[in-house]
Amino acid sequence: MNWLIATDLDGTLLDDDYDLVAAAAAVDSQAALGHEIALASSKTFSEMLKLASLCGRPPTLIFENGAGVAWPERLWRKADAGPVRHGFRVQLQGEGYIRLRSVLRALQRSSGARYQGFADMSVAQIAELTGLSTSGAALARERQASEPLRWLDTPEALQRFEQALQQRGYRLVKGGRFHHVMPRTDKACAVSALARRLAEKHAARVRVLCCGDSANDRGMLLGADVAVVFPRPDGSVLALEREASTGASVPAVVLHAATAGADAWTRAVTDALRRCGSAETRAPGGSAHE
Ligand SMILES: [Mg+2]
Known part of the structure; x- marks a missing residue:
């Protein structure tokens, strides 16, 4: 090699x-x-x-x-x-997508922060937001370990959300259209x-x-x-x-x-x-x- x-x-x-x-x-x-x-x-x-x-x-x-x-x-x-x-x-x-989704749901309940992950969206909605084809959006939704989020709340709430994620062993990577919640890697x-x-x-x-x-x-x-x-x-x-x-x-x-x-x-x-x-x-x- x-x-x-x-x-x-x-x-x-x-x-x-x-x-x-x-x-x-x-x-x-x-x-x-x-x-x-x-x-x-x-x-x-x-x-x-x-x-x-x-x-x-x-x-x-x-x-x-x-x-x-x-x-x-x-x-x-x-x-x-x-x-x-x-x-x-x-x-x-990390602990996989199912665990990540349950952490995100629990955080949403306890903080009241407004956000939407790919799992909360339909394939058509993801296609519209990303510009992907419907079949492409369906593949993008087949997640195993991280979740793209559409943040719908204030920057202050985002800061608190990021801290809460860190305490639970996750990191938030800020992208253009989405924020990605992922394990520390x-x-x-x-x-x-x-x-x-x-x-x-x-x-x-x-x-x-x-x-x-x-x-x-x-x-x-x-x-x-x-x-x-x-x-x-x-x-x-x-x-x-x-x-x-x-x-x-x-x-x-x-x-x-x-x-x-x-x-x-x-x-x-x-x-x-x-x-x-x-x-x-x-x-x-x-x-x-x-
Ligand atoms: Mg690139």
């Missing part, structure tokens, strides 16, 4: 054309070079399956922003628990777990290249040996600076892709790997997320 390449989907491997065939071909072309691939997204496992099924060699699926990981069979370990779904061993962080933790598993399997240190465009990719980009940052549709670019809170430093190699989508992704990844071929990279354990 050469590199672990962990990539975000929307705005990174996928552009607005949403060409899953081209994305699968891009993933396959890197896998054929001996790299291990992980797709890391805020999407659900159900939403990610279509792309995974188009890949010749199934990638690891980091879903719901790292709240769950679906391991392909080659990475299973004897002691692993978790159900096997569509050929993947599915493992969740993120994409970076899942990528680190995968890197450790690969290092064990191959008895060798694993170098990590991460691709992403948004705030929810920052952790995994900072934890990587090589970061490839993709521009957002409005032309702005995620800034990667040293994070005082975690002590994470900026990777030795940071590259900027020209645009999102499979072709640009392949060019950027190829370029990054070529450039860093001789660059100094960090040993495992050097990342703040290990």
